[in-house]
Amino acid sequence: MQPRFTLRRTSAVLRLYAQRLAAFQPNARLYLASVVLSGAAMGVYRLLFNFYVLSRGLDQAILGMLVTASSLTALLAALPMGYLADRLGRKPSLILGYLLTAATVALVVLVPSVSVLLLANILMGLGQSLSGVTSGPFLMENSGEEERTYLFSFSSGLMMASAFVGNWIGGYLPTWMGALQGVPATSTAAYGASLLVIAFASLGATLPLTFLKPIRTNTPRSGFASLAYIRQNAGLFSRLIVPMLATSIGAGMFMPFMNVFFRQVHHQPDPVIGTLFAWGSLAMGAGLMIAPPLAERYGKIELVVITQALSIPFLAVLGFAPWFVVSAGAYFIRLALMNMSGPVYQTFVMEHCEPQARATVASLVSMANNFGWAFSPIISGWLQKHYGFHPPFLITLILYTLSTYLYWAFFWKGREQAREPAPASLQGD
Numbered sequence: 001m002q003p004r005f006t007l008r009r010t011s012a013v014l015r016l017y018a019q020r021l022a023a024f025q026p027n028a029r030l031y032l033a034s035v036v037l038s039g040a041a042m043g044v045y046r047l048l049f050n051f052y053v054l055s056r057g058l059d060q061a062i063l064g065m066l067v068t069a070s071s072l073t074a075l076l077a078a079l080p081m082g083y084l085a086d087r088l089g090r091k092p093s094l095i096l097g098y099l100l101t102a103a104t105v106a107l108v109v110l111v112p113s114v115s116v117l118l119l120a121n122i123l124m125g126l127g128q129s130l131s132g133v134t135s136g137p138f139l140m141e142n143s144g145e146e147e148r149t150y151l152f153s154f155s156s157g158l159m160m161a162s163a164f165v166g167n168w169i170g171g172y173l174p175t176w177m178g179a180l181q182g183v184p185a186t187s188t189a190a191y192g193a194s195l196l197v198i199a200f201a202s203l204g205a206t207l208p209l210t211f212l213k214p215i216r217t218n219t220p221r222s223g224f225a226s227l228a229y230i231r232q233n234a235g236l237f238s239r240l241i242v243p244m245l246a247t248s249i250g251a252g253m254f255m256p257f258m259n260v261f262f263r264q265v266h267h268q269p270d271p272v273i274g275t276l277f278a279w280g281s282l283a284m285g286a287g288l289m290i291a292p293p294l295a296e297r298y299g300k301i302e303l304v305v306i307t308q309a310l311s312i313p314f315l316a317v318l319g320f321a322p323w324f325v326v327s328a329g330a331y332f333i334r335l336a337l338m339n340m341s342g343p344v345y346q347t348f349v350m351e352h353c354e355p356q357a358r359a360t361v362a363s364l365v366s367m368a369n370n371f372g373w374a375f376s377p378i379i380s381g382w383l384q385k386h387y388g389f390h391p392p393f394l395i396t397l398i399l400y401t402l403s404t405y406l407y408w409a410f411f412w413k414g415r416e417q418a419r420e421p422a423p424a425s426l427q428g429d
Helices: 001-020 026-055 059-088 090-110 114-141 150-181 188-206 223-232 234-264 270-300 302-322 324-339 343-353 355-387 392-413
Strands: none
Touching: 001 150, 001 270, 026 059, 026 090, 026 114, 026 150, 026 234, 026 270, 059 114, 059 234, 059 355, 090 114, 090 188, 090 355, 114 150, 114 355, 150 188, 150 270, 150 343, 188 302, 223 270, 223 324, 223 355, 234 270, 234 324, 234 343, 234 392, 270 302, 270 324, 270 343, 302 324, 302 343, 302 392, 355 392
């Protein structure tokens, strides 16, 4: 009886999932097509950029500075980009953000100097900031209440699944480009040619966005009004954003250097690291896909707390296990658990703000997510250079634990807070 019951339950979940996916609006489907293309391109870029920088004879401290430049720009530009996204509209903002990202990848290769690398990372921060603060409000405006959580999670899951392809290709692309040029796969020329291919490929992500239809809203968009709204609800937004800030600081200490970690600590070549990252992206995508029905069954905040708490032991194994196979296995499980609740929590945050404030709130979320990535990598790079990877990893563990505790204390410990409705001005929205 038990297997039959499990089969019925699985069939019911799959039918519900299919119904939610079928409810996606045309604009949402076009956005998802763009996500597939951009996810694959950025999967290659994130894998190869660090290796490209190191191949030029620069060290990890410089690499940390470059990562910091991108994230610091995204941090500082978040509020202005949120205002710009309201002024331009969702469609032009998404297209402009994608174009900036594609141009940045090309600039890194075509004008190879440290100053240009720094400038390129600043432009990357601007492009990612504009796209990031626009995507959440766009998804809210192009979804209904029933399929909204599925759309947020499916968008992130598709990005991770396409990054699986990108990471796998990225592991072999330098070998292919090196063979065409007659140079080693780990040479600057091979990495540069690979990134240039990705710069052209990433332009394709803008094509589906050109077909987006404008959505009329009855709510005026005003940056000043939204800031006033946030001040009036400062306590709520502090609880929403502070745990994300702790996670960001911890993530910035180690996650930008994951490929360097596997190369230097476990002595793995590029194809192995690329394949590892590819399967890691697939594991993350799988986690993101199963998150919506779990959130419906157990609650959004409950899912956030449980999955992040379960990920912490695997993070410790990832950083301190002396065997590559064990570390790689922990890497897969941690990715799936830690990241599966991200879009669910983003939906939760968007549901707690009025429509004209969504871009500004998305800017605050972006600032929280980028704060740690703006400052932690440069500190981590220095620590790695002098003390190795273990100190940054330990800091990450502590901050992830703190973040999970804050989610629990703010939203689960008091069940009233977990069920707290949006402010009075939002009721009936």
